[in-house]
Amino acid sequence: MELFMPEAGLVFWMFVVFVVLFAILAKFAWPVIIKMVDERADLIDKGVEYAEAAKASLENSENQARAILAEANQRQLEILQEAAQMKAQIIEEAKKAAAEEAKKLTDAAAISIEQSRKEAELQFRQEVSQFALTIAENIIRKELAGDTAQAEIVEQLLNELEHKN
Amino acid sequence: MKKHSILIISITLIVLAAATSIALFDHTHHDENARFNAKETIFDHLVDHYSWEVPFSHSHHIPLPIIVQDYEGGWHCFMSSRLSHGEMHEGFRIGTEEDGFDGKVVGTKPNGEVYRPLDISITKNVAALLITVIVVCLCLFPLVRWYKNNGTKSPRGIVGAIEMLTCMIYDDVIKSILGPVKGARFAPYLLTAFYFIFISNLMGLMVIFPAGANLTGNLAITMVLAICTFLAVNIFGTKEYWKEIFWPDVPMFLKCPLPIMPFIEIFGVFTKPIALMVRLFANMMGGHMIVLVLLSLIFIFKEMGGVAVAGGTTVLSVGFSLFMYIIDTLVSYIQAYVFTMLSTIFISLAQVEHHHE
Incomplete structure (x- = not known):
């Protein structure tokens, strides 16, 4: 069966041709191709790695930005609060100061009123006593014309004193 | 629209294939009295010749x-x-x-x-061999040139397809089985074998000159390829590999008085390349043979029932053989892939390192 008998001539040529093909390709083709294929694989790996790193760093910076923003918001809130507090405090202080001032003024006014009242009272008393004295003098001068009347008055005065005590 | 064009192309192909098959078998009925001998015709197409037929003519041959x-x-x-x-x-x-x-x-x-x-x-097969080598070089050197001119930039078109094929074999088969260091060492042989087998398989399917020789369906070709793998396995085999052949780790009675295991192991050393040789040969030859048998049916039926029967059979046979051709195209790739993968596995089995705790 010819089909199943390897022909010596063909074996010979196949061997020669295949070895030559192998030599040519191994010398000129495969080193270049394999080197480039490996290099490309490395390049792709590196690219993927780089992209992942970039993505991570992007996420990181986004987070950072968000954190900064949050912090800024917090600060703003704090400042606003502080300002509000300060405002309230200032108003409070001003109110207090005003109240104090007013009190001082009223106190001073009260003192001066009291003083003038006392003075007026004193004056009034002096005047009243003056008047009383004058009246009394006049009355006494008039009354002391009779003895009985004198005695009556003395009696009356004495009774009054007794009642008072 | 697309569907229609595919249909038209298919019909055209079937008609063309039918015409080709009739042309191929033309010589069998020059002489109206001669009966069609299917066996002779089929084997005539499978074996080697000293000349190459001019396309579509059996009376003219290209002398070699x-x-x-x-x-x-x-x-x-x-x-x-x-x-x-x-x-x-x-x-x-x-x-x-x-x-x-x-x-x-x-x-x-x-x-x-x-x-x-x-x-x-320089028979038809030897000439086909040389043409195959040229085609392999024409496939690979554009890629080399591309790399030299463009660095690691990815090529387009046919060059890109060649690169993809190379990467598929190199990354998925060679590197994944042998590892990156040994993979790079054995890759030149394995890739050469792959491309040689793949291209000659495909060239074998194209029926006319300068292709059409049943190259990988010839035992001499697959034998040399198997011998090359055998040499690659055994020349670069490690000490551990040889030790496991002659003194494997099995109970003493299996190797001492009667060297049963060493015998089996040595037998295995030779059966592996023989399996490679026969697998590739049988697959490719079988594919060719099925197509030839299907086409022969036309002429067998013609002798039995005349032109009308032959006409009916033609459509059927050509349809089937077209289908077989498509399968053979797939088989061309699969067999090249399998040969490369098994060679890689056999090489990696011979690269065992001493690994005892």
């Missing part, structure tokens, strides 16, 4: 050089056209069945004894 050494040791070199139609040239002619060397160049000694000379003729 015949190189033979006669019994006295003298070399003879002439074109095969000198031997056509049983002519004798320089004491050589094409043998017949009576000589026992059917279709081969035979010499006649002065005493009339017919002998087979040492024959290293």
